[in-house]
Amino acid sequence: MNWNGITVGYALSGSHCTFAEVMPEIKRFVDAGANVVPIVSNTLMTTDTRFGKSEDWQKQLKDITGNELISTIVQAEPLGPSKLLDVLVIAPCTGNTTSRLANAITDSAVLMAAKAQMRNGRPIVLAISTNDGLGLNAANIAKLLVAKHIYFVPFGQDNPVQKPNSLVARMDLVLETCEAALQGQQLQPLLVERYQ
Numbered sequence: 196m197n198w199n200g201i202t203v204g205y206a207l208s209g210s211h212c213t214f215a216e217v218m219p220e221i222k223r224f225v226d227a228g229a230n231v232v233p234i235v236s237n238t239l240m241t242t243d244t245r246f247g248k249s250e251d252w253q254k255q256l257k258d259i260t261g262n263e264l265i266s267t268i269v270q271a272e273p274l275g276p277s278k279l280l281d282v283l284v285i286a287p288c289t290g291n292t293t294s295r296l297a298n299a300i301t302d303s304a305v306l307m308a309a310k311a312q313m314r315n316g317r318p319i320v321l322a323i324s325t326n327d328g329l330g331l332n333a334a335n336i337a338k339l340l341v342a343k344h345i346y347f348v349p350f351g352q353d354n355p356v357q358k359p360n361s362l363v364a365r366m367d368l369v370l371e372t373c374e375a376a377l378q379g380q381q382l383q384p385l386l387v388e389r390y391q
Contacts, residue, residue, distance in 0.1 A: 196374045199228035203373065204280040204312075205260070206305040209238030210287035210324040211246040213366065217286050217322075220369045222259050227370070231260040232280065234308045236292070240266050271304040275311035282373050283312045283319045286348065286366060290325030290332040297335035297342075313344065318376035322348035322369055328362030336362075346376040351389035363389055 233256040348364035375382040
């Protein structure tokens with residue numbers, strides 16, 4: 196697929212343990228010719244963890260994409276009227292973000308960007324990373340699986356023995372899932388093995 200002239204919104208929610216895994220995937224879009232607009236949750240903007248400092252993740256996103264971060268609801272709201280994004284990726288998409296999206300709660304830049312995409316009938320690609328995907332969040336995932344214009348990066352259990360409810364997407368399939376989504380298709384197979 197030719198990514199030249201395509202604008203990808205790449206949103207990250209607070210699964211800090213997954214950030215290092217998704218940075219090369221963001222670069223794949225840039226290397227393919229896409230314009231990548233980084234959209235980040237408040238958690239990424241304010242929280243240092245054992246997986247890295249907030250300011251380092253912010254700098255890395257700006258360096259890879261060459262664009263400023265969208266980090267507030269006010270900054271994300273114009274994405275709807277401007278129809279800027281051809282496709283929106285939320286990767287990683289936490290259980291918290293999944294549940295809010297499934298229940299129409301718009302309280303972050305990431306969720307406002309998703310609302311903008313839904314308004315415009317354009318694809319949203321979710322790469323879940325949640326410890327309760329087969330627990331209470333299973334209902335929210337199910338709601339989104341049947342929602343129009345929402346596609347999932349293939350996912351599976353990452354540690355079924357120690358964390359039997361945990362689901363994580365194959366982050367290395369984000370670009371391929373977006374290619375399929377732009378053609379109105381769900382990349383298959385949806386359920387894959389993802390053991391550590």
